[in-house]
Amino acid sequence: MVSSGTAIRLGVLSRHNTALMLREPGPVVSRLVMPLVMILLFRPLYLSALARHGVQAGTVQVVTGMLVMFSLLALSVVGTAILTERTWGTWDRLRATSVRSGELLATKALPGFGMLAAQQAEVLLFGVVVFGLRVADPFLLAVAVISWALALLGIGAALGATLRSQSELNMAYDIGGVVLSALGGALIPLSVLPGWARAAAPASPGYWAMSALRSALQGQAGATLRAAAVLLAVAAVTAALGTWRMTRGWSRSRSL
């Protein structure tokens, strides 16, 4: 049971964090627009590459692949939101109030979750409306989207709480985003990847996101839930790491 005081604090902080995100809309707009552009440009390539599997296979690959890659890149919105609070010193201002650390983290993550969910919904809707992407089970797809968004939030929070500067964060997102996307089969279908990359693929959350989304689109409940469970485990571990790091704080005596 959430007390009225807690509910009010959560409301105040959620509004505050949403306002912060909307006052700097550039990164959000770019993460929403770019995947659509890339799907339009790359779809013919994927259709051609996967021609022997049919048109739907190419569409599924380009839509889910761009979704995973650009949602990984959208991690920067979550991580930057935390890092900028640290560099501005405002995170410690909030910590010095009667707000709990968990409340701070949850309300900081909420607008990010909304953005990530909106991004995925937008890409999937684009695939359905423009290219006739077939969704066998919308409920399973929602499970896949939510579990992937939570995993992304956890990873973003852990990076934002751990790394020391915007340049470190950018490096992590650029390299990590591309590597995890590629390993997950988002850029190139897994079947085309070299053997060592296929063996390493399950280490990438992107692999499980692709698996969850693809399985959900095909209505395969078992595979979807299995992949979603892995993503939720990633979310739990990374969120715990981020919370632990934030609870410790960043004294002047340490970097940042």
Next chain:
Amino acid sequence: MPGVGAISGAGGVPGAGPASGVAALSGAQGDGQVTGLVAEGLVKRYGRSVALDGFALSVSPGEIVGLVGHNGAGKTTFVEIVSGLIRPDAGRVSVAGVDVLAQPRQARARLGVCPQETSLYPRLTVAEHLRLFGALAGLRRGTLRRAVTSIAEQLCLTEVLDRPAGLLSGGQRKRTQAATALVAERPVLLLDEPTAGADPQTRRALLTVVADRASAGAAVVYTTHYLPELAELGATLAVARAGRVISRGGQRSLLAGLAGEVRVGFAGPVPAGLRRLGQVDGTAGDELRVVTSDAPAALARLLAAGAAPVSIDIRRPGLDDLYAALTP
């Protein structure tokens, strides 16, 4: 001016359960004794570096303690521990009767903190900052609106309430930062160099509000390098060095016994017979400077020795002398 009761109750206490309710907020213990802020034996180490080494300080409600000391003396580490931002390796702290380590959130609910470095959201307006911190302190609707209006007036921010913090002048930013700490009345205030780099208007406005809050019953810790401010606030002093408070008391008692200065000017060079009584100074060797803790007696000796001064300047010992004497 609001009374102690106003500070004790204003805004409610988010998260303060029945066990730590109004009595604890007001700083009153069960026996009626009022607590303010109490820190005992605080130790904080960073590797081999010792930031606090048995730091102890108590501040009564209504008292302003000027916490002074060189950079690195431990002032800000102390503020961070009381604010709940870092945990000490040893020692204990209570805020208005609530143990900071055992009940950190309840303790923070009784605390107003203005950190040393200005920490604002560049894209949020002054009003949004004040509403945010007021709301997080438990103020609601009409109370929040009145508190925002009031603190903005007191700190000369009314004209810039709708301006984003990133577009404020340095002084306005300082005042906004302080206003976020003062928008809700709290029984304990921690102000860490709130006027550093501030213009005279900012300094004047802040000192007035701080004095008002202390008059209303708040226990105030005010760290600064501007010692005249403390005299203006009528603050008692705590001098920190190497992570501990090495001297504590009223300004008068701490200044007693410190040497001041008597400067006696002559029409020409200082007469030879008087030179043994002090140090010859002045551009033409026409001034005698006597360092003494008893200016009248020193002056009497000079006059008895035949001095015929054209000017006499007596400087009583001040906080700078105390600071210099205690923190070599």
